[in-house]
Amino acid sequence: MALLECRKVSRHFGGLKALVDFELTLEKGELVGLIGPNGAGKTTVFNVITGVFPPTLGEVVLEGRVINDRKPFQITQMGVARTFQNIRLFKEMTVLDNVRAVMHPRCGYNLLDSFVRTPRFARRERELTEEAEALLERMNLADRRHEKAGSLPYGAQRRLEIARALATRPKLLLLDEPAAGMNPSEVGQLVELIRKVKQEFDLTVLLIEHQMGLVMNLCERLVVLDFGQIIARGTPAEIQANPRVLEAYLGKAVAE
Amino acid sequence: MGQLLEQVVNGLQLGFVYALIAVGYTMVYGIIKLINFAHGDVIMVGAFVTFFGLVRGIPWPVAILVGMVTCALLGVVIERLAYRPLREKGAPRIAALITAIGVSLFIENFSSLRIAFGPDYRQFPAMIPRAQWNLFGVKVSSVQVLIIVSTLILVAILQLVVYRTKIGKAMRAVSMDMDAARLMGINVNQVIAFTFAIGSALAAAAGALLAAAYPQIWPYMGIMPGLKAFTAAVLGGIGSIPGALLGAVLMGQAEVLTAAYITTDFKDAVAFALLILVLLVRPAGLLGKAGPEKV
Amino acid sequence: MILQVQDLQVAYGNIQALHGVSLEVNEGEIVTLIGANGAGKSTTLRAISGLNRPKSGTIRFQGTDITRVPAHQIVAMGIGHVPEGRRVFPDLTVRENLELGAYIARPDTFHKNLAEVFERFPRLKEREFQKASTLSGGEQQMLALGRALMLQPKLLLLDEPSMGLAPRLVQEIFGIIAELNKRGTTILLVEQNAAMALSIAHRAYVLETGRVVLSGPAAELQSHPAVREAYLGGSGHGH
Amino acid sequence: MQKKSILSFALVVALYVVIYFLRRAGVITTYWGLILDLALITTISAVGLSLIYGFAGQFSLGHAAFYGVGAYVGAFITKAYGGTPLNFVLGLIAGTLAAALIGFLIGLPILRLRSDYLGIATLGFGVIVKVLFDNSDKISKLLGGSMGMMGIPRITTFTWVFWCAVLVIWLARNLINSSHGLACISVREDEIAADIMGIDTTRFKMLAFTLGCGMAGLGGGLYAHLYSFLHPSNFFFLKSFDVLLIVVLGGLGSLTGTVVAAIGVVFLQEILRDVLGQQFLEWRGVVYALALIVLMILRPQGLMGGWEFSLDRLFVRRPKGGNARGAA
Amino acid sequence: ACGGSQAPGTSTGPGSSSSSSSSSSSSSGSGSGSGSAEKVIKIGLIAPLTGNVKTFGESSKMGFELALEQAGYKAGDFKVEAVSGDDKGDSTEGVNIATRMITQDGVKAIIGSVTSGVTIPVGIVANENKIPMITGTATAEGVTVNDDGSRKPFVFRACFIDPFQGQVAAKFALNDLGVKTAAVFYDKGNPYTVGLAESFRAEFEAGGGQIVAWESYSQDDTDFSAVMTNVAALKPDMLYLPDYYNKVSLLAKAAKDKGLDVPMLGGDGWDSTDLDFGTLDGNYFTAHYSADDPSPAVQKFVKDFEAKYGTKPDSFAALTYDATNIMLEAIRIAGTDDTDKIRQAIQDLKGFQAVGGSISFDEKGNPIKAATILQVKADKTYGFVTTVNP
Numbered sequence A: 001m002a003l004l005e006c007r008k009v010s011r012h013f014g015g016l017k018a019l020v021d022f023e024l025t026l027e028k029g030e031l032v033g034l035i036g037p038n039g040a041g042k043t044t045v046f047n048v049i050t051g052v053f054p055p056t057l058g059e060v061v062l063e064g065r066v067i068n069d070r071k072p073f074q075i076t077q078m079g080v081a082r083t084f085q086n087i088r089l090f091k092e093m094t095v096l097d098n099v100r101a102v103m104h105p106r107c108g109y110n111l112l113d114s115f116v117r118t119p120r121f122a123r124r125e126r127e128l129t130e131e132a133e134a135l136l137e138r139m140n141l142a143d144r145r146h147e148k149a150g151s152l153p154y155g156a157q158r159r160l161e162i163a164r165a166l167a168t169r170p171k172l173l174l175l176d177e178p179a180a181g182m183n184p185s186e187v188g189q190l191v192e193l194i195r196k197v198k199q200e201f202d203l204t205v206l207l208i209e210h211q212m213g214l215v216m217n218l219c220e221r222l223v224v225l226d227f228g229q230i231i232a233r234g235t236p237a238e239i240q241a242n243p244r245v246l247e248a249y250l251g252k253a254v255a256e
Numbered sequence B: 001m002g003q004l005l006e007q008v009v010n011g012l013q014l015g016f017v018y019a020l021i022a023v024g025y026t027m028v029y030g031i032i033k034l035i036n037f038a039h040g041d042v043i044m045v046g047a048f049v050t051f052f053g054l055v056r057g058i059p060w061p062v063a064i065l066v067g068m069v070t071c072a073l074l075g076v077v078i079e080r081l082a083y084r085p086l087r088e089k090g091a092p093r094i095a096a097l098i099t100a101i102g103v104s105l106f107i108e109n110f111s112s113l114r115i116a117f118g119p120d121y122r123q124f125p126a127m128i129p130r131a132q133w134n135l136f137g138v139k140v141s142s143v144q145v146l147i148i149v150s151t152l153i154l155v156a157i158l159q160l161v162v163y164r165t166k167i168g169k170a171m172r173a174v175s176m177d178m179d180a181a182r183l184m185g186i187n188v189n190q191v192i193a194f195t196f197a198i199g200s201a202l203a204a205a206a207g208a209l210l211a212a213a214y215p216q217i218w219p220y221m222g223i224m225p226g227l228k229a230f231t232a233a234v235l236g237g238i239g240s241i242p243g244a245l246l247g248a249v250l251m252g253q254a255e256v257l258t259a260a261y262i263t264t265d266f267k268d269a270v271a272f273a274l275l276i277l278v279l280l281v282r283p284a285g286l287l288g289k290a291g292p293e294k295v
Numbered sequence C: 001m002i003l004q005v006q007d008l009q010v011a012y013g014n015i016q017a018l019h020g021v022s023l024e025v026n027e028g029e030i031v032t033l034i035g036a037n038g039a040g041k042s043t044t045l046r047a048i049s050g051l052n053r054p055k056s057g058t059i060r061f062q063g064t065d066i067t068r069v070p071a072h073q074i075v076a077m078g079i080g081h082v083p084e085g086r087r088v089f090p091d092l093t094v095r096e097n098l099e100l101g102a103y104i105a106r107p108d109t110f111h112k113n114l115a116e117v118f119e120r121f122p123r124l125k126e127r128e129f130q131k132a133s134t135l136s137g138g139e140q141q142m143l144a145l146g147r148a149l150m151l152q153p154k155l156l157l158l159d160e161p162s163m164g165l166a167p168r169l170v171q172e173i174f175g176i177i178a179e180l181n182k183r184g185t186t187i188l189l190v191e192q193n194a195a196m197a198l199s200i201a202h203r204a205y206v207l208e209t210g211r212v213v214l215s216g217p218a219a220e221l222q223s224h225p226a227v228r229e230a231y232l233g234g235s236g237h238g239h
Numbered sequence D: 001m002q003k004k005s006i007l008s009f010a011l012v013v014a015l016y017v018v019i020y021f022l023r024r025a026g027v028i029t030t031y032w033g034l035i036l037d038l039a040l041i042t043t044i045s046a047v048g049l050s051l052i053y054g055f056a057g058q059f060s061l062g063h064a065a066f067y068g069v070g071a072y073v074g075a076f077i078t079k080a081y082g083g084t085p086l087n088f089v090l091g092l093i094a095g096t097l098a099a100a101l102i103g104f105l106i107g108l109p110i111l112r113l114r115s116d117y118l119g120i121a122t123l124g125f126g127v128i129v130k131v132l133f134d135n136s137d138k139i140s141k142l143l144g145g146s147m148g149m150m151g152i153p154r155i156t157t158f159t160w161v162f163w164c165a166v167l168v169i170w171l172a173r174n175l176i177n178s179s180h181g182l183a184c185i186s187v188r189e190d191e192i193a194a195d196i197m198g199i200d201t202t203r204f205k206m207l208a209f210t211l212g213c214g215m216a217g218l219g220g221g222l223y224a225h226l227y228s229f230l231h232p233s234n235f236f237f238l239k240s241f242d243v244l245l246i247v248v249l250g251g252l253g254s255l256t257g258t259v260v261a262a263i264g265v266v267f268l269q270e271i272l273r274d275v276l277g278q279q280f281l282e283w284r285g286v287v288y289a290l291a292l293i294v295l296m297i298l299r300p301q302g303l304m305g306g307w308e309f310s311l312d313r314l315f316v317r318r319p320k321g322g323n324a325r326g327a328a
Numbered sequence E: 001a002c003g004g005s006q007a008p009g010t011s012t013g014p015g016s017s018s019s020s021s022s023s024s025s026s027s028s029g030s031g032s033g034s035g036s037a038e039k040v041i042k043i044g045l046i047a048p049l050t051g052n053v054k055t056f057g058e059s060s061k062m063g064f065e066l067a068l069e070q071a072g073y074k075a076g077d078f079k080v081e082a083v084s085g086d087d088k089g090d091s092t093e094g095v096n097i098a099t100r101m102i103t104q105d106g107v108k109a110i111i112g113s114v115t116s117g118v119t120i121p122v123g124i125v126a127n128e129n130k131i132p133m134i135t136g137t138a139t140a141e142g143v144t145v146n147d148d149g150s151r152k153p154f155v156f157r158a159c160f161i162d163p164f165q166g167q168v169a170a171k172f173a174l175n176d177l178g179v180k181t182a183a184v185f186y187d188k189g190n191p192y193t194v195g196l197a198e199s200f201r202a203e204f205e206a207g208g209g210q211i212v213a214w215e216s217y218s219q220d221d222t223d224f225s226a227v228m229t230n231v232a233a234l235k236p237d238m239l240y241l242p243d244y245y246n247k248v249s250l251l252a253k254a255a256k257d258k259g260l261d262v263p264m265l266g267g268d269g270w271d272s273t274d275l276d277f278g279t280l281d282g283n284y285f286t287a288h289y290s291a292d293d294p295s296p297a298v299q300k301f302v303k304d305f306e307a308k309y310g311t312k313p314d315s316f317a318a319l320t321y322d323a324t325n326i327m328l329e330a331i332r333i334a335g336t337d338d339t340d341k342i343r344q345a346i347q348d349l350k351g352f353q354a355v356g357g358s359i360s361f362d363e364k365g366n367p368i369k370a371a372t373i374l375q376v377k378a379d380k381t382y383g384f385v386t387t388v389n390p
Ligand SMILES: Nc1ncnc2c1ncn2[C@@H]1O[C@H](COP(=O)(O)OP(=O)(O)OP(=O)(O)O)[C@@H](O)[C@H]1O
Pocket: A013, A016, A018, A036, A037, A038, A039, A040, A041, A042, A043, A044, A045, A085, B292, B293, B294, B295, C133, C134, C135, C136, C137, C164
């Protein structure tokens, strides 16, 4: 069974058809890229999958279950996590607390435990904090864990977004322009990071990105959107040669 | 039927006074997202200044004008001393709100001192001769006509200023993005001060009309009308001038019709229940645009 | 020399973002400022256009000290700034945005300038009465540029104009920048896309944690090993 | 961990004993004792709002209404069934639960609203509740309606107030320092992001709101049995502002700040009587307002910023720098 | 269970706290006959000196101070020290300041407070601490008696209890004005107006009159157009407006706006220079006294008041003036600062000559005194109509 299936998904905003008959099947362990011009509907795909708004038409199916009408937090608890194109960290919270907060659904104790500080509370708190710290270590953020998230440099904030997404223990990770605002060398590091994390956490990844270096390097196959419609699918090599994609998106010279 | 219509006119009188207060609120809110709780007290100052003018025999339009100018200055001074320092420090929005509460308390308490207006209730003299007409079987008084006409004129002028003038465009720009507005060469502080001036001048006019309709003034007179008018602005969709007008008229009708046909005891309860119900259906008010937040 | 920045220090609360940045821009140049995230590039531009108040240091524009001049007056002196993230006015139409760009311009030049902007960005003309919030990312970037050009600035500060844009648009935008410069606008360009930036710039500064660590002609820096390693993605680094 | 808790507890007990005996000995006079009691009651209610607004970010301008619900319900029980200690405790519990329940019921629909809209809706709710208090004599003559409710037994003592305050602060602290608390704070920081990151935002908004309203109710119950007279005007919407300004003045997201500000604001009002003397008594309101404005301008982040007093870690953690953006 | 420390006043007896905290050297020893001019007694005034009913508090304070000044700050052998405290019109603050005066400042007698909502809890504190207290103006029944009808022995008032005025007004309306139907407006949040309104209704109906409209409003209301429109349609013969001058002025104007040009009748709350004399010209109200009354108490008060303050006294000033004089007289009679004796002296007063007439107290601490009916004149004076004895 596929991990995720979008069946003829459309999303309209008033008269605007941001997404039309979008079809996508993600098998477990895949790493797929979603590209296309600005305003093509890429982020809309993520929003529909994560339940920010339901699709106008069609079905989103996660592990065989239709999730059209689930709330975002329920979908996340079912194993889908994402990052945001415009970073949305909990700015006034520390780096560590950003990660700890989203672990809440599996904290394993109830309100009463936290009020009276039962041993179970103490144990779980310790375990969760350790887990969070390990995750931050993994993302090169450990030494900044007591800083406020909002005061981190941009690149670190992007990494923290990924760390926070991972803390929800997702099966499917959605990355929205993770390399935006990074310079090529940082992008290189990011590529490695995504690879390793995917391995370690046994993830399926769908990512949106405009930096072709990253996309071509990382993705096994690509889906190209334009005006809400899929105009091409295929391996990076096929896409790079697709005249329609060149015309709509890449331009004359494909990124170096 | 005639009586119902007469009650509706009563409601319009109340609603239009609220409207004038509400647009002042909504302007300031629109531009710096501040619920300027001191606005109600500016109304009071406007009413008092007009009052002092009237008892000295100054013609009423002049007296109101003097009140408007005084309050415009007051608004600018409040902005300069209390809110701008916070803005320049990049303080959180709530700090400005608390400061506004402080300013409101200050104006009320200071005005109550003998060296200022004093704490007494004063009878507001009639500005225009009392007259009553029968329009299609509905009794309409000269004061009601004065209120409705002046509010309509002032709101129309305001709408023109905001949407048809350069400074209006600057105001809208500042309200959307202060830094970007600066980069257009807009003097943001000046635009905000201007907004306060206009809003406060309208408050003064509203104070004078409020006192004309309910002829008594005292230092705490602004609290309830201020609150109701702000609520009206929210009801209509805060930031929107037509919204403020609509909300205020509805609020006036809700109060008056409840008082007339249910009981006076519940008029505030009904008015606020209406607000809550409207917000549940339209979280950004009747004419406000909420739009699902883009992620 | 059109712009001279000396020993600029800027802090956000307790966080010091710039520790003494000095740089110069000559008339007619494209100068680019590159550096990692959080190096202080945007902060430098914001200080120049008066959005951030420096703790110390001086900024001179055409010989005049503008360090403590408020932002709106700096704009009037001829510095245009296209800020990070475009920052168009979302609820205003394209035309209204452009009108605001000319807020302090002489009214008689308005139509000429508007025509010029529309000529350069025909796409904006097509969308003249559309709200800015409904534009695509690339169109918004064009609008932000066009808005700054309405004043015919002598110096244009550009903060990451290519961010988040599709590759095709990136090329287009860089083309526009080069052309603007050819027509006489001096440009200070901040970019993550160092390769592109260096390819159109005359000179460049490299910023690291609030300090200038390298500077020189763009071509030289392009081949500088440290720059290659840190900003151009090296050649074959394998972690 | 354990040792620290025992130490904290010992310190609290010591504080209690010291104040208790200072009051017994008359060093703290009856009057200042009363003010202290009032300050602690205010603290209890303010901690409630701190949870709702300071931590969960839900802008409530209706706190006084919940305080009033607790006061009226508690007072009704002791007045109707006699002021025995048992009835007093039952009254406090009933008042707390009633406020929490009403908070829950009203929160369910209106917590969907955002920021200022929520504020105005809760304020409106407060106005409605006051109208109900005004007409409460139609429910039971004992409640007095708009004439006020008399004859409430005076049972609240320093001991009650102190330990209730300790309980409330302790509960709030424990909540905040748990995963549940982090979830609440994440809602304050970015509700949409929290939702998308798997946090049931509705649940945590409701949790903070219900708990916070309950705390207001507890404070109200204690108030009723300390002042022995209730009047609907005690719960006028302007009283909600008093609590709000305490929470903001203390620093959003700082329990320490809330406690310090609550005590400070109550004492300031009384101390001004001494400072101004007989002659300038009528300047009291003016000076108070000025103090508020000046404090806010000098410390827009609040007295404590986000700082929290802590025995476990006596180092100062001050996560707030300059805030990101202006008032826009 | 928890033996906490003192709630306001529970454990502080009358003498104990003052002997430790008061600076007065002679605070104990009731009739000890030591140095006569040295004995000091502190009298406290509690009134809203800030806040939205400040104007009432200020008037009261004027009356208080005038009384003390006329007495040369003396009460018998005692030198009187005045302490004033602000309650902001808020019951919490009222209790705070009362507790402070009693347990800290060593006040032995309290004048105040002004509004019933504050005076009720203040009275509880005074009574528990056995400190005699007289309010000039708080009219609610609950000020001097508890819920269960039992008396708070230390609490008195100088004003009518509400029912009396209502009865007088109703009789006047039926007999002198000859009306048959009346509309009544009252502030349901103000016990004073409720009391007057209800007693008026009872008496008016008992006398064969008919109440055609029974309308309440709240303290914050200023818009009466809706109710007045309704009432005008009912065409009542008269309006009964038992509220204070500020509300009455608004109500009267709203009535005239709606074409209701009928006689209006009110209570002592009308007595103020800020009344809208023009609109209310020719209408009547029940009052405590008439400035034209040749009685020396009245003449002295009116003359001295105008001399000291340059304005005419209103009913707040007059009543608080009376309250203060009653207290001074009681201290003189008691000749001691033993608060229980002072209390007894007040209770035992017979025919004390006050501005509001000859005063004695009934078993509930309310004065037994006559009411005067006055007519409002457009030239800002009142015409004496008649006096009605209880
Ligand atoms: N909440 C919304 N309300 C109205 N229109 C929306 C909303 N979200 C997206 N849109 C519109 O849908 C279209 C697709 O937007 P989307 O954000 O998915 O583009 P994108 O492919 O992610 O572009 P970019 O690469 O610039 O991020 C755009 O025209 C956008 O304006």
